Amino acid sequence: MLHNIDPADLPRALQRLVTHARGTPAALPRRSFLKLAGASGLALGAFPHVALGQTAGAAATTLKPTQQPSAFVQIARNGEVMVTINRLEFGQGVNTGLPMILAEELDADWSLVRSRHGTNDVAYADPLFGIHLTGGSHTIKNSYTQYRELGARARAMLLNAAAAQWKVDVATLRTRAGTVLGPRGLKTGYGELAEAAMALPVPEKVTLKDPKDFRIIGRPTQRLDAQAKTSGKQDFGIDVHLPGQLTAVVARPPVFGSSLALVDDSAARAVKGVKAVLRVPLDGGGEGVAVVAEGYWQATQGRDALKLEWDASKVEKVDSEKQLAQYRELAGQPGPRKLDADMAPLATAPQQIEAEFIFPYLAHAAMEPLNCTVRLGDNRAEIWMGSQSAGLDAAAAAKVLGFTPEQVVVNVLMAGGGFGRRFSSTSDVVVEACAIAKAARTAGLDVPVRTVWSREDDMKGGYYRPMHLHRAKIGFDDKGKVLAWDHVIVAQSILTGTVFAAFQVKDGIDASATEGMLTPYPLPMRLTVHHPKLNVPVLWWRSVGSTHTAFVMETLLDDIARATKQDPVAYRMALFGDSHPRHRAALQLAVDRSGYGKAKLSAGRAWGVAVHESFDSVVAYVVEASIKDGQPVLHRVTSGVHCNLAVNPRSIEAQVQGAAVMGLSTCLPGSAITLKDGIVEQSNFGDFTVARITDMPEFAVHIVPSADPPTGIGEPGLPPLAPAFANAIAQLTGKPLRQLPFNLA
Amino acid sequence: MQLVVNGREHTVDVDPAMPILWALRDTLGLTGTKFGCGAALCGACTVHLDGEAVRSCSTPVSEAVGKKIATIEAVTAGADRVGAAVQAAWIKHDVAQCGYCQSGQIMSATAFIKALPRGKQPTPEEIDTAMAGNICRCGTYARIRAAIADASRSLV
Incomplete structure (x- = not known):
């Protein structure tokens, strides 16, 4: 998602969105919402611009909010270093990775480093994109230099404070793990210097460490939240409990966007603990009924007692079977072309493959159901939630509430997974929660309201990875050289109609639908794309376009290798040539560590290989699989990962394994969202399959050593898993797999 | 109603x-x-009722009266x-990612180890069977397996 956006485009996009939200042109919020000097310690360099302004003769700083240590690092008197992260932590480990990067340059004592979430304050925007965004595996990639510089600036201020205190030249000072060391054995902890350092100017230019001197970055490091997350002490968005808080659940229309024909809430109002029953507007022009009660259970009891009739006459009722037929018809039509190679050689090619692929809708199904807590005042709203996009969510909330974005504070809280669902272009979860809080306040309930989605609400409530149909017709010679590759993709566009459309949808083609096609293979391809419009809300889903394009590319290349009796690794290596050293290195590492081509496999097993680049990182898998009782079984996975500098190898291992498990889920029977008569047929983990421990293969992660600036790792482990698994199964059956979830029939 | x-x-x-x-x-x-699911399908809500792992989302409070939660x-x-x-093994192996399911995972794992005959080390298959009711969408299963094996060893 968004990985091929020119960062220069995004601040303009945000401007448009904020403008759209307010109905009037608006400047970005400049005022800091932060309370910098809390009981726990003093902010280093708090309000440096204010301090500078008051110092006669001092030049005003030109540093942006994202470059100022004050918003990101607090050092307490006892030496504890609190690092604020500018992203949502939802499993990917950035609440450890970002502090590691900052602590490295700060030269902190790692045992004293803590981390916390930020808000929608402008300081916590992505430094390149200019909007608050956790997505596209961007955190470490885009904030690596930012957090290094923040740490280096803070260290420079501490050194200056020590030099002033000891009346020595700052050049005579050095630091070691949270301590400033000076001549004649002078020594003082960061905690004792923080207050004095706070009053000093923030240096604009700082010298960063030589990576060979790193002692924190690159070291396998335990997560900072490991203790909290194993003791029940970690609070998530759903755990927010404010004084007087009530809980709301919503009766949502069975068909997306339907309105209410009849509401009988008499029985619901009589349920003990129910405080209000409110008719509220919902996402996509629909309507719903919110039941506000003392707690979740009472609210759901009230909801169960509602008698509702829905009017779905004005909305399309999508049916998956008919949809597939429509997509097939559309695939045969001319359409806009993303790539346009000459297809003349196709007719005379010595060998040909024709293939059709089907990928279903998928729910994100994060473990923590969607939720959002809102406290409304006369001219201020405070929101607590696990948000991947706090700034856009604040703007959307402001619009619903009739506020300016500056009047809305979004407190970002730990989220139990998200995989893209906690960033929707309509901010649907926030907008709905704000509409409920507003209606509740109008009804006399002047208390915070936490809106919670049930698992069924979450699974049936839309925003899925779109269903896709791919068709390929490939002509190649007896050596496997592709002469012409005619390819068609049919899928709803994720980005059309969103704020990103202006620069991500070009000539009718959504860039997120085709990402991962072709690259890095030098093949003559014609790529036609159709984007039908349907009444099913769609969204990015971990690794976005690569969830389907990697499967198509990597299984088809295996087909060509098999048809021309070539080893699938050697075939890929030849295609990479000398121009893709990272692909080569990742694949070679997986091959070497797996024993591919050398080790003897257990009876009934076959090797499968796939490699894919997404979010600027390359992941290669060599897998062993078999078929048991008619079902594919994945036994062992060996990965080669190239994500440049490995900031926290332990976290990278976790991310690659986790992304692979999510990729494995997409292969399993029942991993599909389908619609019948406009209604989503699945409702919970009983009928929407996700991988369980019994599906987990043996798994080894190997990282290619590199000193280049780090690239993404939250998503790249997902795309190559399914094709590697499918390629192994195809080796056993001789028949390629063309569907997710797998269908051996 | 009295609950312990x-x-x-x-x-x-x-x-x-x-x-x-x-x-x-x-x-x-x-x-x-x-x-997590409200239907005893994911295990995130696992608690012990008189030492036995139960799904608290689908067990009414009336069933807990006279028992220890x-x-x-x-x-x-x-x-x-x-x-x-x-817990120590979970921390050592850095199991948690988002961590949302881990309370339930730890409660299931603890009940499982407590139910093993004294001194018995669980086989990989036994671990998988015992933990099959707990979903982790982050996919921490490899580390869960390692942590349970480690915890069992440490208790001998």
Whole structure:
């Protein structure tokens, strides 16, 4: 998602969105919402611009909010270093990775480093994109230099404070793990210097460490939240409990966007603990009924007692079977072309493959159901939630509430997974929660309201990875050289109609639908794309376009290798040539560590290989699989990962394994969202399959050593898993797999 | 209604049909036990009822009357030898990613190890079978396996 956006485009996009939200042109919020000097310690360099302004003769700083240590690092008197992260932590480990990067340059004592979430304050925007965004595996990639510089600036201020205190030249000072060391054995902890350092100017230019001197970055490091997350002490968005808080659940229309024909809430109002029953507007022009009660259970009891009739006459009722037929018809039509190679050689090619692929809708199904807590005042709203996009969510909330974005504070809280669902272009979860809080306040309930989605609400409530149909017709010679590759993709566009459309949808083609096609293979391809419009809300889903394009590319290349009796690794290596050293290195590492081509496999097993680049990182898998009782079984996975500098190898291992498990889920029977008569047929983990421990293969992660600036790792482990698994199964059956979830029939 | 939670007695005025989960979370403020599916399909809400792992989202409070409920907060507070070993192994192996399911994972793992015959080390298959009811969408299963094996070894 968004990985091929020119960062220069995004601040303009945000401007448009904020403008759209307010109905009037608006400047970005400049005022800091932060309370910098809390009981726990003093902010280093708090309000440096204010301090500078008051110092006669001092030049005003030109540093942006994202470059100022004050918003990101607090050092307490006892030496504890609190690092604020500018992203949502939802499993990917950035609440450890970002502090590691900052602590490295700060030269902190790692045992004293803590981390916390930020808000929608402008300081916590992505430094390149200019909007608050956790997505596209961007955190470490885009904030690596930012957090290094923040740490280096803070260290420079501490050194200056020590030099002033000891009346020595700052050049005579050095630091070691949270301590400033000076001549004649002078020594003082960061905690004792923080207050004095706070009053000093923030240096604009700082010298960063030589990576060979790193002692924190690159070291396998335990997560900072490991203790909290194993003791029940970690609070998530759903755990927010404010004084007087009530809980709301919503009766949502069975068909997306339907309105209410009849509401009988008499029985619901009589349920003990129910405080209000409110008719509220919902996402996509629909309507719903919110039941506000003392707690979740009472609210759901009230909801169960509602008698509702829905009017779905004005909305399309999508049916998956008919949809597939429509997509097939559309695939045969001319359409806009993303790539346009000459297809003349196709007719005379010595060998040909024709293939059709089907990928279903998928729910994100994060473990923590969607939720959002809102406290409304006369001219201020405070929101607590696990948000991947706090700034856009604040703007959307402001619009619903009739506020300016500056009047809305979004407190970002730990989220139990998200995989893209906690960033929707309509901010649907926030907008709905704000509409409920507003209606509740109008009804006399002047208390915070936490809106919670049930698992069924979450699974049936839309925003899925779109269903896709791919068709390929490939002509190649007896050596496997592709002469012409005619390819068609049919899928709803994720980005059309969103704020990103202006620069991500070009000539009718959504860039997120085709990402991962072709690259890095030098093949003559014609790529036609159709984007039908349907009444099913769609969204990015971990690794976005690569969830389907990697499967198509990597299984088809295996087909060509098999048809021309070539080893699938050697075939890929030849295609990479000398121009893709990272692909080569990742694949070679997986091959070497797996024993591919050398080790003897257990009876009934076959090797499968796939490699894919997404979010600027390359992941290669060599897998062993078999078929048991008619079902594919994945036994062992060996990965080669190239994500440049490995900031926290332990976290990278976790991310690659986790992304692979999510990729494995997409292969399993029942991993599909389908619609019948406009209604989503699945409702919970009983009928929407996700991988369980019994599906987990043996798994080894190997990282290619590199000193280049780090690239993404939250998503790249997902795309190559399914094709590697499918390629192994195809080796056993001789028949390629063309569907997710797998269908051996 | 009288409920014994983590060794303390509580009087709660709730519908007897209310699942234990919501009595814990909304009434008693014990939010370490998580809501994942509401249908005993994911295991995030696992607690111990008289030592046995149960899905609190689908067990009414009326069933807990006269029994002892133990939650993640108590099981990992130190006094429970097996719970402490499981938590230590979970930390050592850095199991958690988002961490939302891990309360339930740890409660299932602790009940499983406690139910093993004394000195018996679980086989990989036994671990998988015992943990098959707990979903982790982050996919931490490899580390869960390693942590359970490690915790069992440490308890011999």
